[in-house]
Amino acid sequence: DTEVTQTPKHLVMGMTNKKSLKCEQHMGHRAMYWYKQKAKKPPELMFVYSYEKLSINESVPSRFSPECPNSSLLNLHLHALQPEDSALYLCASSEVPWWGREANQPQHFGDGTRLSIL
Amino acid sequence: GENVGLHLPTLSVQEGDNSIINCAYSNSASDYFIWYKQESGKGPQFIIDIRSNMDKRQGQRVTVLLNKTVKHLSLQIAATQPGDSAVYFCAEKWSGSARQLTFGSGTQLTVLP
Numbered sequence: 001d002t003e004v005t006q007t008p009k010h011l012v013m014g015m016t017n018k019k020s021l022k023c024e025q026h027m028g029h030r031a032m033y034w035y036k037q038k039a040k041k042p043p044e045l046m047f048v049y050s051y052e053k054l055s056i057n058e059s060v061p062s063r064f065s066p067e068c069p070n071s072s073l074l075n076l077h078l079h080a081l082q083p084e085d086s087a088l089y090l091c092a093s094s095e096v097p098w099w100g101r102e103a104n105q106p107q108h109f110g111d112g113t114r115l116s117i118l
Numbered sequence: 119g120e121n122v123g124l125h126l127p128t129l130s131v132q133e134g135d136n137s138i139i140n141c142a143y144s145n146s147a148s149d150y151f152i153w154y155k156q157e158s159g160k161g162p163q164f165i166i167d168i169r170s171n172m173d174k175r176q177g178q179r180v181t182v183l184l185n186k187t188v189k190h191l192s193l194q195i196a197a198t199q200p201g202d203s204a205v206y207f208c209a210e211k212w213s214g215s216a217r218q219l220t221f222g223s224g225t226q227l228t229v230l231p
Contacts, residue, residue, distance in 0.1 A: 109163070
């Protein structure tokens with residue numbers, strides 16, 4: 001079992017709906033990440049939070065809105081999504097931000113939320 | 119069984135044989151490399167990592183080899199089991215850059231009974 005927990009596991013929503021994806025880790029990690037993964041493709045980075053602050057936004061459309069309420073939680077708010085946004089959304093965490101000098105440590109992933117947009 | 123790089127995204131091996139999954143990475147300045155295993159319906163699972171100052175690292179039934187001269191990374195799985203069937207991703211971290219993990223395109227490993 002993964003130590004990064006994501007809910008819900010599956011989500012079906014219409015293009016006008018508003019929903020949120022949740023991620024939680026209790027490993028004391030200070031960096032958290034959102035990735036998008038399409039079928040048979042590698043994960044693509046969306047957002048990075050470092051010490052609860054948004055550090056990197058990989059030019060993600062504004063219909064995706066991340067939030068980090070505290071060091072253990074990461075949310076991804078969804079609004080007015082498009083059918084092409086259907087994918088597996090993965091959360092990950094690491095002890096320290098990825099780009100730090102002593103940051104050669106792995107990211108640990110949750111099992112993702114399978115999102116389908118109707 | 120062995121694949122010969124990203125041109126062959128699938129690899130089939132007999133149960134009990136050794137598997138070799140190859141990865142050609144892109145940046146000679148990369149200083150850290152990870153192998154992930156992703157089973158169907160699950161997230162990537164960390165298998166093993168290696169720093170650029172090493173050539174080889176061993177784990178339980180797995181060995182990672184790093185050849186910086188030709189920018190090549192391989193994952194060797196000993197005595198492959200049905201539970202090893204999954205997609206395997208290599209990932210590199212670019213030293214001195216704000217960018218994150220860069221994933222390879224993945225290799226589908228299928229273990230035949």
